[in-house]
Amino acid sequence: MRIMTVLAVLATTTLTGCGGFINKGPTNQEIEDTTGLTVAEASPIVEHNLALVWPQQVTIKRGPLPYSGVGCRTNDSMMSEGPPWHLRITKEQMNPSQEFIDRAMANLEAMTARGFALEPSRRPDAVPADRYYRDPRGYTISSSLDTDVGPTKEVRFSMTATSPCAAE
Numbered sequence: 001m002r003i004m005t006v007l008a009v010l011a012t013t014t015l016t017g018c019g020g021f022i023n024k025g026p027t028n029q030e031i032e033d034t035t036g037l038t039v040a041e042a043s044p045i046v047e048h049n050l051a052l053v054w055p056q057q058v059t060i061k062r063g064p065l066p067y068s069g070v071g072c073r074t075n076d077s078m079m080s081e082g083p084p085w086h087l088r089i090t091k092e093q094m095n096p097s098q099e100f101i102d103r104a105m106a107n108l109e110a111m112t113a114r115g116f117a118l119e120p121s122r123r124p125d126a127v128p129a130d131r132y133y134r135d136p137r138g139y140t141i142s143s144s145l146d147t148d149v150g151p152t153k154e155v156r157f158s159m160t161a162t163s164p165c166a167a168e
Contacts (some may be wrong), residue, residue, distance in 0.1 A: 025073035028083040031167040039085060042163035046087045049141055050161035053111060054091050055103040072165035087163040094149075096157045101129055101145070104159060108133065108143055116141060129157065138164030 031037060051058040071082030093100060108131060112118070116133040123130075129145035139162065146156045 025071075026084060026165055027073070028167045031072070031084040031165050035164065037164060037166045039087065039166045039168055042087050042166040045139060046089055046161045046163050049111075049139060050089050050091060050159065052114075053104060053107040053141055053143075053159055053161075055100050055107065058091065060089060070162075083168040084165040085163075085168070087166060088160060090158055090160040092156055092158040095155050101157055104143060104157070105129060105131070108141060108159070111135075111141055 026034075047058070047060045050060075070086040070088055071080040072084045072086055073081050075081045109118075111133055115135045116139075117135070119132045119134055121130065121132070127145050129143055132140065132142040134140045141159065141161050143159045144157070146158075147153070149156045
């Protein structure tokens with residue numbers, strides 16, 4: 001009987017522990033009531049931030065919501081859902097020249113003059129081109145360099161601009 005009690009307690013603890021992640025995150029109404037940030041306001045800021053760091057001219061084709069595909073809430077299946085939304089835009093360059101990467105890194109570092117701060121990597125094996133910057137409002141800009149991509153072992157350089165949660 002004691003084993004059954006222990007198993008019941010463990011099962012309950014496990015379920016309760018997992019329940020801590022289910023349906024987490026702000027609702028659309030909570031974002032409206034706190035920051036008041038909307039998708040319409042956040043979209044041009046995210047686009048502008050990416051345009052400032054990408055070494056070439058950026059043309060953004062907006063799709064229907066959620067064009068970022070990242071909700072601010074986690075549902076029962078541990079998937080993101082919205083509204084509200086984290087707006088996110090990513091640009092990629094396959095096999096970029098070192099000059100391209102250097103310009104991108106310089107542009108990214110220049111964002112510190114606009115209030116962005118570099119967040120140190122928590123990975124001991126981080127690639128120098130893998131950087132993550134955040135501003136006080138919660139907007140982020142990051143860069144990533146992936147090597148050995150696909151069967152031809154290409155190099156992929158990407159930059160991403162993201163907003164804090166924004167209500168529809």
